[in-house]
Amino acid sequence: MAQVWTRKDLLGLDDLSKEEIELILATAESFKEVSTREIKKVPALRGKTVVNLFYEPSTRTRVSFEIAAKRLSADVINIASETSSVRKGETLIDTGRNIEALKVDIIVVRHNYSGAAAMLARHVGASVINAGDGWHEHPTQALLDIFTLKEKLGRISGLNVSILGDIAHSRVARSNIWGLTKLGANVTVCAPKMLIPPGIEEMHVKVTSDIDEALGNADAVNVLRMQFERDEENAFPKQLEYFKKFGITKERLEKAKKDIIIMHPGPLNRGIEISSEIADGANSVILEQVTNGIAVRMAALFLVAGANENITHDNTD
Amino acid sequence: MKEKAKLLDKDAVNRIFMRIAHEILEKNKGTQSLCLVGIRNRGAYMAKRLSNSIEAIDKAIVPVGILDITLYRDDLTLIAQQPLVHKTEIGFDITDKNIVLVDDVLYTGRTVRAALDALVDLGRPKSIQLAVLIDRGHRELPIRADYVGKNVPTSQKETVEVRLTEVDGSDEVVIVEKD
Numbered sequence: 001m002a003q004v005w006t007r008k009d010l011l012g013l014d015d016l017s018k019e020e021i022e023l024i025l026a027t028a029e030s031f032k033e034v035s036t037r038e039i040k041k042v043p044a045l046r047g048k049t050v051v052n053l054f055y056e057p058s059t060r061t062r063v064s065f066e067i068a069a070k071r072l073s074a075d076v077i078n079i080a081s082e083t084s085s086v087r088k089g090e091t092l093i094d095t096g097r098n099i100e101a102l103k104v105d106i107i108v109v110r111h112n113y114s115g116a117a118a119m120l121a122r123h124v125g126a127s128v129i130n131a132g133d134g135w136h137e138h139p140t141q142a143l144l145d146i147f148t149l150k151e152k153l154g155r156i157s158g159l160n161v162s163i164l165g166d167i168a169h170s171r172v173a174r175s176n177i178w179g180l181t182k183l184g185a186n187v188t189v190c191a192p193k194m195l196i197p198p199g200i201e202e203m204h205v206k207v208t209s210d211i212d213e214a215l216g217n218a219d220a221v222n223v224l225r226m227q228f229e230r231d232e233e234n235a236f237p238k239q240l241e242y243f244k245k246f247g248i249t250k251e252r253l254e255k256a257k258k259d260i261i262i263m264h265p266g267p268l269n270r271g272i273e274i275s276s277e278i279a280d281g282a283n284s285v286i287l288e289q290v291t292n293g294i295a296v297r298m299a300a301l302f303l304v305a306g307a308n309e310n311i312t313h314d315n316t317d
Numbered sequence: 318m319k320e321k322a323k324l325l326d327k328d329a330v331n332r333i334f335m336r337i338a339h340e341i342l343e344k345n346k347g348t349q350s351l352c353l354v355g356i357r358n359r360g361a362y363m364a365k366r367l368s369n370s371i372e373a374i375d376k377a378i379v380p381v382g383i384l385d386i387t388l389y390r391d392d393l394t395l396i397a398q399q400p401l402v403h404k405t406e407i408g409f410d411i412t413d414k415n416i417v418l419v420d421d422v423l424y425t426g427r428t429v430r431a432a433l434d435a436l437v438d439l440g441r442p443k444s445i446q447l448a449v450l451i452d453r454g455h456r457e458l459p460i461r462a463d464y465v466g467k468n469v470p471t472s473q474k475e476t477v478e479v480r481l482t483e484v485d486g487s488d489e490v491v492i493v494e495k496d
Contacts, residue, residue, distance in 0.1 A: 003401065004399075005399060026401075027402050030385065030402040030403050030404045030405075031402065033404055033405055033406075034388075037438065037439060038440070039438045041438070042388035042389065042435075042438070043388065043434070044388040044389075044393060072388075299402075302388075302399060302402070303399055305399070306393070306399030307399070
């Protein structure tokens with residue numbers, strides 16, 4: 001495990017070393033206790049300002065970041081693109097610089113373009129946390145998935161983890177693959193052929209379109225949401241057809257390990273990628289993921305805030 | 318860094334724990350609603366040892382908790398990187414309890430100030446007392462200990478190192494001179 005965090009930003013798991021990922025997970029473990037207190041607040045980020053800048057609709061991620069920041073005593077402002085000057089045509093960098101002029105310490109950004117968070121980070125001195133950029137990365141989601149797995153099974157190294165669903169359009173899948181493989185898990189991705197991006201094998205994962213194979217020896221399966229809103233070319237399988245071939249149901253799990261862990265990043269499409277029986281069943285850790293998300297995001301906010309204290313900002317690009 | 322003097326050896330350290338255990342029992346008139354809370358890192362081990370000593374004397378088990386004060390430090394914005402955050406593990410309700418806060422060295426008082434803030438966020442104890450192995454002076458805040466193992470006049474160029482078997486392999490207290 002790394003002993004200190006030195007990065008101004010948290011942009012993705014691709015950039016991070018195994019040791020840095022372990023440091024975030026260990027810090028999150030310490031923060032989890034705070035949310036179980038009667039007074040769920042510590043003064044660590046008192047006087048810091050966090051802006052949630054969201055260019056895509058989001059409830060759970062934004063609320064999770066907001067709660068995390070508030071439990072650290074930071075002040076939080078939410079900006080949603082629909083109600084801001086973005087509608088008047090302001091660019092991301094201009095918006096970022098204006099936010100910075102308001103003396104904000106951390107910007108949590110979600111944007112529909114891959115690489116948006118990294119670009120913003122290069123142009124502002126404030127810390128930037130990527131809350132999802134296009135199809136690229138969603139690091140805090142993957143970290144909370146990994147945190148939950150580790151909490152349940154005690155380790156990550158050597159685990160067989162299957163990621164199921166729309167791999168092609170999923171930043172959650174990509175961040176999970178980077179994080180899990182760095183920590184030594186064996187990752188299998190499973191989807192209909194049209195939803196498997198070309199070249200995915202280079203990320204050191206096993207690829208299959210056979211759901212029974214993906215579930216066969218899996219210790220855990222991460223069921224992704226079918227993002228039908230992204231199906232601009234009408235190339236997705238129809239919803240019922242998908243459920244029949246790939247949906248996680250009781251019958252399908254009969255062939256899997258008895259204590260297989262079922263994860264889902266939410267929001268759930270019940271009866272499309274997962275049956276209600278399984279989503280609410282004993283193997284599901286879906287709501288624990290939500291709880292752990294706060295601890296992981298508290299760790300991310302705390303670590304980037306500290307690393308940014310003594311950095312001289314270079315705003316020229 | 319060079320070791321200047323040995324203040325306490327293993328036997329002296331253990332005699333102090335036994336004495337402080339007696340003092341805690343005397344002052345609190347027994348173990349009724351008594352709890353020990355050690356400040357990470359060495360205070361946590363000291364609290365456990367004091368609890369063992371109290372058990373040996375009074376045949377009563379006193380609950381022990383561990384407090385991590387990192388998030389309550391007043392210098393978080395002054396240090397270059399965030400220190401490692403460890404867990405606070407207090408498995409009992411501290412409200413209406415008589416808490417003995419335990420730390421190895423009392424110096425500026427800032428650690429204890431942070432610990433007091435952390436404790437009152439967890440509940441409303443009936444009282445909080447402070448036990449330390451070494452009081453080395455140089456207080457920057459109006460804080461004093463109720464139980465002191467040894468008062469040691471020091472210069473600010475020196476450091477007092479408390480070593481405990483659980484962490485350092487042996488029990489001893491030494492004064493170290495900074496370069």
